[in-house]
Amino acid sequence: MADKENAPAAAAAGPRLTRSAAKRAAEAAAGAPAKRKRVALGELPALAANAATVHRTPLARPVKPARGAAKAARPGKPVPRPAAAPAAAADAEAERCGSSSPRRAAGAADPDRDSSASNSPPRAAAAADPDRDSSASSSPPPRAAGAGALGNPQLCGSYASDIYTYHRALEVEPRRRPRSDYIEAVQSDVTANMRTILVDWLVEVAEEYKLVADTLYLAISYVDRFLSANALSRDKLQLLGVAAMLIAAKYEEISPPHAEDFCYITDNTYTKQELLKTESEILKLLQFELGNPTIKTFLRRFTRSAHEDKKRSILLMEFLGSYLAELSLLDYGCLRFLPSVVAASVMFVARLTIDPDVNPWNKKLQKVTGYKVSELKDCIVAIHDLQLNKKCSSVMAIRDKYKQHKFKFVSTLLPPVVIPTPYFEDLAE
Structure with a gap:
């Protein structure tokens, strides 16, 4: 009834603005820059010549609440706590995978997954990948007395080596x-x-x-x-x-x-x-076969083994490894290398960048990756050139992305211009 009574007044005042239109009008009046910039890559050569990167903002969509969340949050009804996995299981799995560092704290595992805006619970399918599961924990669990490595079956510590072998077999399939x-x-x-x-x-x-x-x-x-x-x-x-x-x-x-x-x-x-x-x-x-292993699949496993300096945060190693791995995606020449080769080479260059006075390769990494340093030399040189801007220097999206504080500015770190020759010599058995 109130709408009908106010209809003549509204008609006289002009068309009614929606909330979105009112917000855009307010931003325009305040001189706010336009946020939604879209681009068409129709003129690829022109974009290459100008080396311009255009940022775009996606359409916002509301995030659906988890099923049962509203019901559990009703007044007068206690919200059940999820069962926490024992920390001993994480420590045992890390030791089994060859890591010298303890289990990481909340959100410290994967920089790309940390930047995700999703508020939904993690996929149950993540349990199939021991490396992804152990690096994506939501919070450090309390240590339970007498809890063994089998306390958390999602870590799949007993199968980590077999899963890695399976991924290595998948990545070489021609299809x-x-x-x-x-x-x-x-x-x-x-x-x-x-x-x-x-x-x-x-x-x-x-x-x-x-x-x-x-x-x-x-x-x-x-x-x-x-x-x-x-x-x-x-x-x-x-x-x-x-x-x-x-x-x-x-x-x-x-x-x-x-x-x-x-x-x-x-x-x-x-x-x-x-x-x-x-x-x-x-x-x-x-042929609807979508789940092949990628560089990131192997990088998660190698990062824990590559991090040995307890004085430094493992985040620096993870962010630098992710940065170098994404740089390798730009180079068409890196297609000749297997994903596991690229991931192992990334660990070499990352360790070289963080501590250039120490040989980046050791027996522990050689055992975990299954590669001798001589087998990685060509890929190491290619990634090293990418990091020094000798190749693909006209595109800046990845470098700008990892120049942010949340990634510890790893794109500003540079390795030695020349890799010492002794670093490419195979380790003595």
């Missing part, structure tokens, strides 16, 4: 590997520089949508595997990138962005129908 020469052998309109620009942009998209690191690595893997089998025009390269990220997000994320969000982030250069069609083509090529 899970992209061609290292597909730019020369398959593509006629797409160049290595265009691929670098696309990867750099996908890093920005993953950062702004708060996607986990595994989503980014899988998306780039799908892009390379698709381009290894199908010639593509340059105007469809961005479409391929967002379609691959849509698939990876559905596989990895708790609350993945919608197809409309990925269309929006490209400035609506592509329609939803085009995006879904490309998604279908990628899935057919992959």
